[in-house]
Amino acid sequence: MSDTQFNDNISNIYNKRLKTLQKRVATLFRDEAVNSNELSLADMRTLTTSVIDIETSMLKSDLEMLLAQKDAIERSIERKSDELQNKKYEIFDIMEQELSSELALSKLHQVKLQSIDLYEILSEMVESAIITALEKEKDNDIGDSIIEVIKDITFESIKEGSLNTIRIRKILSTILISAIDVAEATPTKAQEILNATLKGMRSGLVRSIDRFKQRLAYMPVEAKHILIEDYDTIIEDLNQTDTLFSQVITTQASESSQETRKLLLDINKEMRYDLEELVHISKETADVMKERFSEFAKTAVRKADSAMNSPRAQEAKRMGKEAWGVAKVALGSAIKTAKNAIDKK
Numbered sequence: 001m002s003d004t005q006f007n008d009n010i011s012n013i014y015n016k017r018l019k020t021l022q023k024r025v026a027t028l029f030r031d032e033a034v035n036s037n038e039l040s041l042a043d044m045r046t047l048t049t050s051v052i053d054i055e056t057s058m059l060k061s062d063l064e065m066l067l068a069q070k071d072a073i074e075r076s077i078e079r080k081s082d083e084l085q086n087k088k089y090e091i092f093d094i095m096e097q098e099l100s101s102e103l104a105l106s107k108l109h110q111v112k113l114q115s116i117d118l119y120e121i122l123s124e125m126v127e128s129a130i131i132t133a134l135e136k137e138k139d140n141d142i143g144d145s146i147i148e149v150i151k152d153i154t155f156e157s158i159k160e161g162s163l164n165t166i167r168i169r170k171i172l173s174t175i176l177i178s179a180i181d182v183a184e185a186t187p188t189k190a191q192e193i194l195n196a197t198l199k200g201m202r203s204g205l206v207r208s209i210d211r212f213k214q215r216l217a218y219m220p221v222e223a224k225h226i227l228i229e230d231y232d233t234i235i236e237d238l239n240q241t242d243t244l245f246s247q248v249i250t251t252q253a254s255e256s257s258q259e260t261r262k263l264l265l266d267i268n269k270e271m272r273y274d275l276e277e278l279v280h281i282s283k284e285t286a287d288v289m290k291e292r293f294s295e296f297a298k299t300a301v302r303k304a305d306s307a308m309n310s311p312r313a314q315e316a317k318r319m320g321k322e323a324w325g326v327a328k329v330a331l332g333s334a335i336k337t338a339k340n341a342i343d344k345k
Contacts, residue, residue: 009212010034010050025051039142088116113156122157122171126178128194129153134186142189146196147203150175154204155211164211165237172248180256183263188261195267202245202271206278209241213285216292231289238286242275 010028020026028051029036039047092112099105133145157171179197183190237244246268253264 010047013055014054016054021055024055052063085116085120094114097122104254113152122153122174123178126150126153126175127182130179130197132180134182134189134193143192146193147200150179150197150200151203151207154201155207158205158208159211163209163234163237165240168205168237168241169244169248172205172245173252175201176248176252180252180260180264184257184260187259191263191267194260194263198249198267198271202275202278205241205245206281209238209278209281209285213281213288216288235286235289238282238289241282242279245278246273295305 013028015027018027029203034047092115095108096105099108105134129149130146131220133142133149137145154171154175157175158168162259176197179193183193186193249264251267253261253268256264
């Protein structure tokens with residue numbers, strides 16, 4: 001009997017009118033058409049797949065509908081996020097038109113920097129900020145100007161999101177790549193641009209971590225639980241921020257021109273002695289987190305222990321034992337086959 005015929009046969013004899021799953025499956029195995037002792041592995045797979053398909057058809061349909069809704073919701077969220085950003089830009093543009101004082105405009109621009117989601121426009125903003133510094137500042141002010149603007153951009157980009165290495169690496173890499181593009185287009189100022197950019201990035205990162213440390217004391221309960229879920233990761237990340245910073249530099253150096261690579265590696269070598277502040281604030285923050293949340297973390301571990309006794313966890317344990325049993329039988333069969341072959345010789 002082919003798989004298709006066997007599958008059709010199962011569909012025909014499976015009694016969906018019986019009230020419980022237990023009865024439906026039990027009745028199937030008692031039917032003369034299904035002799036469980038004579039089923040091959042392929043037959044067992046076909047039988048199981050048929051029953052699962054019959055029993056879960058409605059659930060699959062519901063899940064497909066929910067996934068379609070999820071896609072629609074995600075598209076809607078993305079669209080509304082864009083609309084929100086654009087509305088913010090529009091509001092700031094109109095306010096800029098109404099302000100004539102340079103001091104008032106400067107304050108408005110500072111608020112704008114703190115209000116806009118910078119990650120989406122990070123690359124273009126960094127490039128524009130560095131070019132503006134090159135065009136408008138005197139030679140002796142260019143470095144200080146770039147340090148300050150990169151520090152602010154780094155801080156504002158990092159501060160509101162998750163303090164994890166993946167996100168921080170992306171932000172720092174994006175900033176550095178944009179600075180490298182400008183530096184390679186302006187070779188006479190390349191060293192000054194890259195040196196100032198890296199110093200600004202470092203200062204912005206230090207400021208972000210310090211802000212996180214200050215906020216730990218006032219973090220609401222809901223946020224604490226989110227923090228606890230990622231407790232070990234954040235502690236680990238805080239203990240290697242200097243390594244992360246250097247890795248971002250060396251990674252981008254390896255992907256740049258020979259001249260830029262040498263500049264970045266030289267600056268990175270010099271900056272290793274200036275990363276003490278970053279190491280210090282990261283260690284302080286890790287210590288504060290351990291002091292304040294270690295008990296919460298222990299509670300989370302206890303909850304995890306109780307989760308290990310949940311029905312699903314017990315099923316996982318049972319399947320692990322079953323998998324071991326399958327492997328043991330297969331191994332025994334292989335040894336027996338090999339022994340028989342040797343005996344025949």
